[in-house]
Amino acid sequence: xxxxxxxxxxxxxxxxxxxxxxxxxxxxxxxxxxxxxxxxxxxxxxxxxxxxxxxxxxxxxxxxxxxxxxxxxxxxxxxxxxxxxxxxxxxxxxxxxxxxxxxxxxxxxxxxxxxxxxxxxxxxxxxxxxxxxxxxxxxxxxxxxxxxxxxxxxxxxxxxxxxxxxxxxxxxxxxxxxxxxxxxxxxxxxxxxxxxxxxxxxxxxxxxxxxxxxxxxxxxxxxxxxxxxxxxxxxxxxxxxxxxxxxxxxxxxxxxxxxxxxxxxxxxxxxxxxxxxxxxxxxxxxxxxxxxxxxxxxxxxxxxxxxxxxxxxxxxxxxxxxxxxxxxxxxxxxxxxxxxxxxxxxxxxxxxxxxxxxxx
Numbered sequence: 001x002x003x004x005x006x007x008x009x010x011x012x013x014x015x016x017x018x019x020x021x022x023x024x025x026x027x028x029x030x031x032x033x034x035x036x037x038x039x040x041x042x043x044x045x046x047x048x049x050x051x052x053x054x055x056x057x058x059x060x061x062x063x064x065x066x067x068x069x070x071x072x073x074x075x076x077x078x079x080x081x082x083x084x085x086x087x088x089x090x091x092x093x094x095x096x097x098x099x100x101x102x103x104x105x106x107x108x109x110x111x112x113x114x115x116x117x118x119x120x121x122x123x124x125x126x127x128x129x130x131x132x133x134x135x136x137x138x139x140x141x142x143x144x145x146x147x148x149x150x151x152x153x154x155x156x157x158x159x160x161x162x163x164x165x166x167x168x169x170x171x172x173x174x175x176x177x178x179x180x181x182x183x184x185x186x187x188x189x190x191x192x193x194x195x196x197x198x199x200x201x202x203x204x205x206x207x208x209x210x211x212x213x214x215x216x217x218x219x220x221x222x223x224x225x226x227x228x229x230x231x232x233x234x235x236x237x238x239x240x241x242x243x244x245x246x247x248x249x250x251x252x253x254x255x256x257x258x259x260x261x262x263x264x265x266x267x268x269x270x271x272x273x274x275x276x277x278x279x280x281x282x283x284x285x286x287x288x289x290x291x292x293x294x295x296x297x298x299x300x301x302x303x304x305x306x307x308x309x310x311x312x313x314x315x316x317x318x319x320x321x322x323x324x325x326x327x328x329x330x331x332x333x334x335x336x337x338x339x340x341x342x343x344x345x346x347x348x349x350x351x352x353x354x355x356x357x358x359x360x
Contacts, residue, residue, distance in 0.1 A: 016038065016056060017040055018062045019042050020076070029119065033121045034125065037129070044068070061135075065094060074105055077109035091111045092127075094119060188311055191355055193213075199351060213275075216275050219253070223253025227245065248289075253276035282340070284338075309332060
């Protein structure tokens, strides 16, 4: 094995320079110019070039003649453009047919440079080497940026998981105070996510927005942490005064959330605050605390409101027994739990039987 062959074998496929020219002498001249720096592959026409690219995989540059049999350089460039090759691999036209039409068409098809034959070795070497290094640097930079983006995304997901864990822990603690197991907040979140993901209610929302709303739904009753146990766990019907106190959990929850500075700077805050304050508003304006009506109530607050009512009806509470799913649907559609958006009710009815799976 001679020295040159040893050098050739040490070079990786990423160091391959592909010379495409039907003239053997031209290929030999270019091979001699670049053999010390690159692993050389050769093709006699465009079809051979495509075969080599398919088999070879990664190359660092393509030196291309224009006039060739079978498939000429410009025909090859059109195929390479469709394959988006010039975006990732620098292509050079090295040709004696450097008329204006060919040069313009070459640039339109993505070549980086046009080099006129006969070539001057040190000139063509510098021009090719410079652009190859530029492409390598761009590739390394893209790889670095992609790696950093992945790390940032992983970190963001880690923070989101931690935040969700804290939110669920806080919500579960509130539910335990009211004699619940914590399953209530989990079901509200799941029902909210399902309604927004599987009905027209979520039209125009991104998957990320739907997920944030589902997480925000967990804290819909956060204000109950400030309600006295005597009211929160009263087994019978609340007096008018006690009911007015219970209603303040919406305002107290919103105020509590506003006092968490780290949360206020998160995108999810708009959903958490709005849902905590407005999940007892009703379509006809007879809800609380702000008496909002119609589309003054955000769609996410409406969805959580319906999910909350549905779950409360079909679940046992310290102050009531559960009702059947059929009875719950009847009570909701007949307005016994307040008036809801007709479109919301319609979407709810299309998937209500599927929501029952969350109670198995």
